[in-house]
Amino acid sequence: MEGQKALHTEICDLLHIKYPIIQGGMAWVAEHHLAAAVSEAGGLGIIASASATAEIVRNEVRKVKELTDKPFGVNIMLLNPHAPEVAQxxxxxKVPVVTTGAGNPEKFLKDWKAAGVTIIPVVASVALAKRMERSGADALIAEGCEAGGxxxxxxxxxxxxxIVDAVSIPVIAAGGIGDGRGLAxxxxxxxxGAQxxxxxxxANESIVHxxxxxxxxSAKDIDSTVTGRSTGHPVRSLRNNMTRNYLKLEEEGKSFEELELLTLGSLRRAVVEGDITEGSVMAGQIAGLISxxxxxxxxxxxxxxxxCRVIQKGW
Structure with missing residues (x-):
């Protein structure tokens, strides 16, 4: 009972979900099949808008609604040039929940709040967490560097x-969480809660190649690496020929534009086409635990x- 009570948190009530688990908004991965399956299973499924147009996102939203009547959300990458249209x-x-990343969502918050949307920005620092709370966010996803992408x-x-000590709104943890021990x-x-x-x-329902x-x-504990630190846009992926070439070019001091050419379309190549040699196989450090x-x-x-077992009885 103690474990079950601990797992029914403010996030469950806020999002109207059974379990305090949110599926990450992973580009090319988090589409309607996966989002609907997670929501049906008692969590919050998320559609990743990534760089998609408004009409593509609209179509994904409608497909989720055909598959489930449970709550779900959309993740908006704010660097997407179509972000204003996706926000609309x-x-x-009438999407119940929006999560945001790669930018500041403040200019959209007033309209979302007026429409009754639950707003959960992704943050990686205390300063941004405080700013998002002041701006009217309902909750926060605090993401550690163990995460993929x-x-x-x-x-x-x-x-x-x-972040928990710095804000009064609920915090959802992300980065390196892949089993019940991590959730506890x-x-x-x-x-x-956890993302x-x-x-x-x-997952079976994931459309990933x-x-x-x-x-x-098959990943081991040390199989992920981080590229892009020199550009200010670090990305965690599993090691392959693409990451080795990228890191070599970084060491040589190549420009941001030259590095971007190497990764252009690389995530799609891995997710859709199955090219795990030259594609970007984004995954968190927890991959070594997934069997x-x-x-x-x-x-x-x-x-x-x-x-529940860990919270109630420990190991």
Missing amino acids: VIIEE HIGELTTMALIPQ AVIMLGAR VGTRFVV DNYKKRVI REQSCKEIMEEMTDEA
Whole structure:
């Protein structure tokens, strides 16, 4: 009972979900099949808008609604040139939740709030967390550098308690969480839920190419690396020929433009085409813990059951 109570947090009530687990907004990965499956399993599924146009996002939203009547959300990458139009789609399609990344969402908050959208920005520092709370965010996703894709500098262990102490709104932890022990740990740090990305990459319902899934499942603990530190845009991926070439060019002091040419379209090549040699196989450090493909329902139930046991009895 103690574990079950600990897992019913303010995030469950805020988002109207059974479990305090949010699926990460992973570009090319988090589309309607995965989002709907996570929501049906009791968490919050997320559609990643990435660089998509407003109409593509609108179509994804409508497809999710055909598959589930449970709450879901859309992640807006604010560097997307179509972000203003996507922000309007959130309102027009009555999307319950929006998460944001890669920028400051303040200019959209007033309209979203007026439309009753629950707003959860992704932050990687205490300063940004405080600013988002002042701007009217309903909750925050605090993401440590263990995560896959674009990352900050602080680890989840260091970041979560500092942000929890700095704000009064609920904090959702992200980065390096892939099982029930991780979920229990971040709740003990003061988070009220967890965002999970890499483990959902290998879900049965994930449309990711089998080559990508197998690479994640076969990953060892030291198999991820970070490229792009020299450009100010660090990205965590699994090591391959592309990351080796990128790091070599960084060491040689190549320009941002030259480095960008190497990665142009590389995530799509990995996710859609299955090119795990020259594509960008984004995954978090937790990949070394992931050993099999499961349904979203199995993932959610396994994580929450384990978290309850850990909270109630310890090891």
